[in-house]
Amino acid sequence: MKIYYVTTLQLHNEVYVIHEEGCKYLPNFLNRKFLGHFPSYEEALKESKKIYSTSIVCPFCINEKLFTNKS
Numbered sequence: 001m002k003i004y005y006v007t008t009l010q011l012h013n014e015v016y017v018i019h020e021e022g023c024k025y026l027p028n029f030l031n032r033k034f035l036g037h038f039p040s041y042e043e044a045l046k047e048s049k050k051i052y053s054t055s056i057v058c059p060f061c062i063n064e065k066l067f068t069n070k071s
């Protein structure tokens with residue numbers, strides 16, 4: 001299980017970014033919301049979308065793994 005956060009500071013392109021704990025792009029505690037412990041980013045994304053329909057995953061801490069796990 002990993003800990004996931006979502007940014008609460010909406011970006012200029014109107015998306016909310018989900019990060020894994022420990023990501024260097026994770027915003028400070030004032031600008032993020034704790035999502036919970038999830039077995040995968042898909043679960044975290046599902047949870048986040050209940051709150052913010054325009055949620056996406058961070059390309060640095062999550063998308064990277066999509067490529068390595070795809071094959």
Ligand SMILES: [Zn+2]
Binds near residue numbers: 018058
């Ligand atoms: Zn990240």
